[in-house]
Amino acid sequence: MKEFDLIKQFFTNQTVKHKEVKLGIGDDCAVIAPIEKQNIVITTDTLVAGVHFPLNTSPRAIGHKAVAVNLSDIAAMGATPSWISLALTVPSVDEGWLSEFGAGVFELCEFYNVQLIGGDTTQGPLSITITAHGLTPKDSYLTRSGASAGDWLYVTGELGDAALALQHIKGEVELEDSLFSTIRTKLDFPKPRVLAGQVIREYASSAIDISDGLSVDLGHICQASNVGANIVLDALPLSAVLRESLLAEDAVKLALSGGDDYELLFTVSEDNKVGLETALSHAGTPVTCIGQINASQTISTTLNNKAISVNMAGFEHFS
Amino acid sequence: MKEFDLIKQFFTNQTVKHKEVKLGIGDDCAVIAPIEKQNIVITTDTLVAGVHFPLNTSPRAIGHKAVAVNLSDIAAMGATPSWISLALTVPSVDEGWLSEFGAGVFELCEFYNVQLIGGDTTQGPLSITITAHGLTPKDSYLTRSGASAGDWLYVTGELGDAALALQHIKGEVELEDSLFSTIRTKLDFPKPRVLAGQVIREYASSAIDISDGLSVDLGHICQASNVGANIVLDALPLSAVLRESLLAEDAVKLALSGGDDYELLFTVSEDNKVGLETALSHAGTPVTCIGQINASQTISTTLNNKAISVNMAGFEHFS
Incomplete structure (x- = not known):
């Protein structure tokens, strides 16, 4: 030894x-x-x-x-x-x-x-x-348990690239070399949202990082906060590579279920919405509002303003 | 997953x-x-x-x-x-x-x-x-680097049982079942010297736990403190099982080189010697003085008051 x-x-x-x-x-x-x-x-x-x-x-x-x-x-x-x-x-x-x-x-x-x-x-x-x-x-930190019905749901950056790179490595999806090398960097060298985390501390009601996939990690927030959520699928920040490489439905599914993104998922009250967006803009962090928290204790999805059922891996995880 | x-x-x-x-x-x-x-x-x-x-x-x-x-x-x-x-x-x-x-x-x-x-x-x-x-x-903790020439060298408990149990498991030493089951407990369920550590904090000049073996871990203290040490082999606290199972020389070698004892090895100035022994006695912790720190920057051993050279595994580790 x-x-x-x-x-x-x-x-x-x-x-x-x-x-x-x-x-x-x-x-x-x-x-x-x-x-x-x-x-x-x-x-x-x-x-x-x-x-x-x-x-x-x-x-x-x-x-x-x-x-x-x-x-x-x-x-x-x-x-x-x-x-x-x-x-x-x-x-x-x-x-x-x-x-x-x-x-x-x-x-x-x-x-x-x-x-x-x-x-x-x-x-x-x-x-x-x-x-x-x-x-x-002291006493100023974010948890998974602070989300309330009416809060807006946000995510930093773009979703699904790391999961797409992994699918390519496993031989499940074909990709051009140049596209693959772009997204392999996202899988191998994820950038933790350290600055964004400190910025949202003053504004967000709850937060989690997306390691297991958006749907699973949103489930963790909903379970800990005893709330539900609706995700607006049209709003999901899909990367250019994801949109080019997959059918729209498959791209959305991967953005919902793929892990390893290490983006932040968080909720913000109506009152803090503008302050948060301004602060993150000053910090140079791209951020997207992808839905809203509700009292349902389930996670729903809408597309073109209509309810739509998506079979998302990990959903059974949240009960 | x-x-x-x-x-x-x-x-x-x-x-x-x-x-x-x-x-x-x-x-x-x-x-x-x-x-x-x-x-x-x-x-x-x-x-x-x-x-x-x-x-x-x-x-x-x-x-x-x-x-x-x-x-x-x-x-x-x-x-x-x-x-x-x-x-x-x-x-x-x-x-x-x-x-x-x-x-x-x-x-x-x-x-x-x-x-x-x-x-x-x-x-x-x-x-x-x-x-x-x-x-x-605050500011009251022990390190490996506080030993000075003249300090006394102490060890809690007994040495070598865990290493002997491991040798038996590897088939290198034969032991009666009853003896083995006694010392297997020492290998599998080591007792960290948590109370003793808190007691010696007020008295000891340096400390380390014996995980790699007495000679190697004493080497860590000597290196960090820029000192040497002499170990009095006659004084080593060999367990009864160790003394029964091995020749005297092999028992001493195992006590010096065997790991996994998780006893504390520490140094105490002349002034603190009595206070330390009294405090540990009140705590019910068995402790043995096994030598003394010196300025030599090497580790020596004596037997019957005469210098003796022992080939200890791990010694090359300390230079």
């Missing part, structure tokens, strides 16, 4: 230092000196090779994605990411692989001012678990 | 609730309201099936050990464990296995008043990563 200690060298050269972190990598624990005016938010996500990313994914993309999916959860709380710990399990010590993986981790950490405070490196089937911490002003 | 969501039901029935935990399991993140008078310590450890525990280990033991190895790191900082997140990767959903695993996790969590605040359940080769948090009074 000694060579696994050598892995540590790949994770000690980092530039980010938070004043709250009194002790970082290298002891039995990291030590944090918290500030009472802030809340700390904590999330953990695991990526398993062949389950959460295709086996041929580049190590740089794996490192990026392992951080990104965790920062996406931090963003969904409206928090600012601050530090992470990294548990890396690899079958063997491959210096080239580790160097690229580390580069993927640190690129994102440095961009978002996130400090690596510790972790563990072990031998076994390739898997990465990151625990990410973030900070918010 | 839907059935993996069902796993959550095994982890929602818990009785421990900390006042600092504003939001526990069930949202994108847990939320903590920290107290400025306290430091938060954080550690992450992964257990991989077949690497960190034998494949035939009971699920209850796996759950126990995954928590215990993390609480042992918290104890080595002199902190009080407070909450954990759990990332569980299992090949399939086996309700019986999950129920026993969860029982192992919660038994230890409830005993030490530790709240499960979140996590992730994924499909893949069996592996568990826990991130544990603990609390200490």
Whole structure:
């Protein structure tokens, strides 16, 4: 196991230092000196090779994605990411692989001012678990449970590209090389909506990040808030590649059910609608109103102002 | 992946609730309201099936050990464990296995008043990563780097039983069934020295938990503190089973190099020696003085007051 200690060298050269972190990598624990005016938010996500990313994914993309999916959860709380710990399990010590993986981790950490405070490196089937911490002003954070009937439903960015790339990799959909390489970037290097999360914290009533797919994650908001929702299918922000590559109905279905988008899905009261749209516009975050919350406790869909039934994977999940 | 969501039901029935935990399991993140008078310590450890525990280990033991190895790191900082997140990767959903695993996790969590605040359940080769948090009074915690020449070297409990059990499982050592079942408990259900860690916080100059073996972990203290140490081999607290089962020399070697003991190894100045021994005695923690720190930057050993050279696995690790 000694060579696994050598892995540590790949994770000690980092530039980010938070004043709250009194002790970082290298002891039995990291030590944090918290500030009472802030809340700390904590999330953990695991990526398993062949389950959460295709086996041929580049190590740089794996490192990026392992951080990104965790920062996406931090963003969904409206928090600012601050530090992470990294548990890396690899079958063997491959210096080239580790160097690229580390580069993927640190690129994102440095961009978002996130400090690596510790972790563990072990031998076994390739898997990465990151625990990410973030900070918010005290008692000011978003949850899944704050949506009310009448609130508007919003989503950042565009939907379905990551799921389309995965379908192509699995051989289920044919795509031109140039289109595929565009959307493979969305699958491999998702951009967590960190800035948008902080912006909407002042305006949104509830939020979640879309990891399991729009319909499933909207179900989580509805269940936690004890409400229902209607999705206006005409309004869904489908990417250009998605519209070019699939029939309209299939594109909509993929936008509803495809996972791995890591966009934010959130609700806003009528009173906060204009303020939110203005603030996100200043932040340069594309955002679309895709429906409205209601008291029904079910999720419905409309097209051309008419109710329409769509068989969405994941819907049975929400009862 | 839907059935993996069902796993959550095994982890929602818990009785421990900390006042600092504003939001526990069930949202994108847990939320903590920290107290400025306290430091938060954080550690992450992964257990991989077949690497960190034998494949035939009971699920209850796996759950126990995954928590215990993390609480042992918290104890080595002199902190009080407070909450954990759990990332569980299992090949399939086996309700019986999950129920026993969860029982192992919660038994230890409830005993030490530790709240499960979140996590992730994924499909893949069996592996568990826990991130544990603990609390200490502000600026009052132990590190590996505080040892000084002249400090006395102490260890809690007895050494070598877990390593002996592992050698028997691997077929390297024969043991009577009754002896094996005694020490298998030490391998499968290690007891983190949580109370002892809090007691020594006021007295010790440095501390570490013994996970890699006494010689390797003493090396970590010496390296971090820029000192050396002498171990008095006659003083090592060998268990009765170890003394019965092995030749004296082999028993000592195993006590020096065997891992998985999860005892605390720590240093104490001459001035604090009596206070420490008295406090640990009141806490009911067995403790042994096994040597002394010096300025040599090497680790030496003596037997019958004479220098003796012992070939200890792991020693090349410390340079």
